[in-house]
Amino acid sequence: MNVRVAVAGATGRLGTLVCQVVEETPGFELVARLRSTSAPEEGATADVLVDVSHPEASAAIVARAIERGQRVIVGTSGWSADRLAVLEASLAERPGSGAIVVPNFSLGSVLGTALARIAAPYFDAAEIIEAHHPHKVDSPSGTAVRTAELMAEARAAKGLGPIEAPFAEQPARGELIAGIPVHSLRLAGVVAKQEVRFGGPGEVLTVTHDTHSNEAYRAGIRAALTAAAGCEGLTVGLDALLGLGGATA
Ligand SMILES: NC(=O)C1=CN([C@@H]2O[C@H](COP(=O)(O)OP(=O)(O)OC[C@H]3O[C@@H](n4cnc5c(N)ncnc54)[C@H](OP(=O)(O)O)[C@@H]3O)[C@@H](O)[C@H]2O)C=CC1
Numbered sequence: 001m002n003v004r005v006a007v008a009g010a011t012g013r014l015g016t017l018v019c020q021v022v023e024e025t026p027g028f029e030l031v032a033r034l035r036s037t038s039a040p041e042e043g044a045t046a047d048v049l050v051d052v053s054h055p056e057a058s059a060a061i062v063a064r065a066i067e068r069g070q071r072v073i074v075g076t077s078g079w080s081a082d083r084l085a086v087l088e089a090s091l092a093e094r095p096g097s098g099a100i101v102v103p104n105f106s107l108g109s110v111l112g113t114a115l116a117r118i119a120a121p122y123f124d125a126a127e128i129i130e131a132h133h134p135h136k137v138d139s140p141s142g143t144a145v146r147t148a149e150l151m152a153e154a155r156a157a158k159g160l161g162p163i164e165a166p167f168a169e170q171p172a173r174g175e176l177i178a179g180i181p182v183h184s185l186r187l188a189g190v191v192a193k194q195e196v197r198f199g200g201p202g203e204v205l206t207v208t209h210d211t212h213s214n215e216a217y218r219a220g221i222r223a224a225l226t227a228a229a230g231c232e233g234l235t236v237g238l239d240a241l242l243g244l245g246g247a248t249a
């Protein structure tokens with residue numbers, strides 16, 4: 001029997017691609033294309049709900065799906081560590097429920113974040129610069145937030161203090177996320193880009209990832225779909241699904 005999938009945000013840039021991937025993947029069936037005007041009960045018969053909607057709508061869409069007993073894939077940005085902790089607690093209250101939150105479906109981006117996490121304990125200075133298309137409604141990007149949180153976590157795990165961020169109170173120094181300055185650009189001509197720059201005595205290491213088209217997300221969406229039907233509890237990121245667990249540990 002096919003896995004029945006509903007997509008929230010189906011009319012959007014990412015949602016259009018998610019619907020295509022569902023339709024072209026054997027064993028999956030697209031049963032609902034949801035948008036901002038869809039009634040809450042639409043998509044209720046699906047086994048899996050994929051949320052790729054709006055950062056302000058995502059939490060309620062996900063909570064409703066979990067209450068219905070649906071497995072959930074979240075691609076929408078805005079899922080900071082605090083929100084993830086609430087989601088994890090709500091999944092723990094419902095044995096057998098599961099959600100996969102994917103800050104970025106692109107393999108290169110997942111690897112870029114993994115490399116930044118590895119490098120973070122070795123440099124006391126670091127900043128993140130992300131650039132996106134001008135239609136992106138949120139800043140900083142979900143990927144930048146997740147990268148900063150993982151970098152801070154990697155330092156704390158080794159007993160190190162926060163990244164150095166001199167004069168961080170000055171507005172042009174970016175927004176501090178987990179103690180790391182994050183700078184957001186919104187520019188015509190850009191799809192998505194992230195640079196993590198690490199500064200050390202006499203050297204700078206830059207981890208850069210460029211997304212040139214939404215095609216970069218296709219394989220990651222397929223991997224998340226394949227894992228979703230049987231997922232339990234909270235999975236964040238594609239690292240484990242892509243076999244990168246060791247690289248980011
Ligand atoms: N994880 C990843 O790899 C990626 C994540 N993203 C994230 O996905 C999200 C969507 O991005 P993108 O596709 O570019 O956005 P778009 O603006 O192109 O599409 C947004 C979609 O969400 C719907 N929507 C908007 N507001 C609401 C609401 N209040 N309730 C329910 N649905 C709503 C829209 O419906 P309507 O047509 O009716 O307005 C539309 O279907 C963003 O958070 C973005 O950061 C984007 C790319 C990759």
Ligand SMILES: O=C(O)C1=N[C@H](C(=O)O)C[C@H](O)C1
Binds near residue numbers: 144
């Ligand atoms: O809105 C986008 O386009 C993207 N959003 C995600 C984010 O906020 O990190 C993922 C990717 O950067 C594209």
